[in-house]
Amino acid sequence: MMLTPEMEIIALSLRIAGIAILGAMPVAFGFAWILARYDFPGKSLLQAVLTMPLVLPPVVTGYFLLVLFGARGAIGSLLLEWFGFSFAFRWTGAALAAGVMALPLLIRPMRLAIENIDKGLEEAARTLGAGRIKAFMTVTLPLLMPGIIAGSVLGFAKALGEFGATITFVSNIPGETQTLSLAIYALMQSPSGDAAALKLILVSVVLSVLAVVLSEWLQRRLTAGGK
Template identity: 80%
Template sequence: MTGPGMLGLTEADWGIILLSLRIALVAILFALPLAFAAAWLLARHSFPGKSLLQAIITLPLVLPPVVTGYLLLLWFGARGAFGAPLNEWFGISFAFRWTGAALAAGVMAFPLLVRPMRLSIENIDRGLEEAARTLGAGRIVAFLTVTLPMLLPGIIAGAVLGFAKALGEFGATITFVSNIPGETQTLSLAIYSLMQTPAGDSAALKLILVSAFLSVAAVILSEWLQRRFDTRRPG
């Protein structure tokens, strides 16, 4: 058994931390484009069922996480409506794998990604976009040179906040992909396991401190980026 290393963390502790960071990062990278599309749709378009779409996007924040995890198990499990064809046709499996933990984390973080991006899109001065287009810029060029730079701080702030949420995800993950050391056991699940074992308090405390540090750092970074966005906003 490997003894404590840097910061009193064992090799197993570092494995849990790195797996958690990997799952959270993959979750945000895949959720971000979908969240941006949803934010753009909600901010720029009016259509029947818009309120319903907004409610569905918000559901992971208000539903008990175990309910979200159970729904993911039904839809993306080995025999789920989406999980079975994905596994059969593309070899993509979510059940009891780290990919399933990333999916659960991405779903839970999704509303936190959409909201700041939607607010950023709504606060853009549409006149600047129109001015760029009257000067000859096409729709795509205007978006890349005018719109996206103004949105970037909000996108980054939302991504960092979503990352913090994904990093601390527990209920949906343990319901969907269980608590498998080395595969799906993230920081939150490892802390839970240690708290259930005799004399596990000291080991759990180290991971709690690491988890708290990472989450607080992510929130502070998100707030800093949002303040920078606010100070740079025209008007």
């Protein structure tokens, strides 16, 4: 089955956003756990740095990604030399940019969920013979699921609509890095692209609304199920 150009753009956008969130989730959870459970010098600074993608102009975040992960970047040059892998001008770079931009939206709900857990429940599970891993899997993780799900869905919506960091880091390449937002931008620059742009705008609105509604529904359902 041949996909239309619009369907190919949507499919690529969904793939990039999905992989971005899958890659960002373990990182977000690790930082959320550290911020929620530990006090240490520089904690406020770390929190500020992790929040920066939300408050910085996205093109600035994209520039930092280019400096770090570009073909001549501090990390990107090593990846290219050692593994022959490059983020530059590839869909993987678009996923990296989307994941970085979505990271703060993943961290905050997870952190709040961790802070709201009664540590007495974890201690009780250990008193009854459960090890750290079993106590985490059977007590802590189920209580964290509302925050994890809510953050993941909202982060996915953010990744799906990412524009500035992506176009700065990996450019706007049809079939490779051209996501919904970039495709809409390109079509709006064309005198005959209004109709196609409108279709993609409507798709973007529908996907964003569905993501927010799904996040709220899952959070209520999981919270109610845990009571």
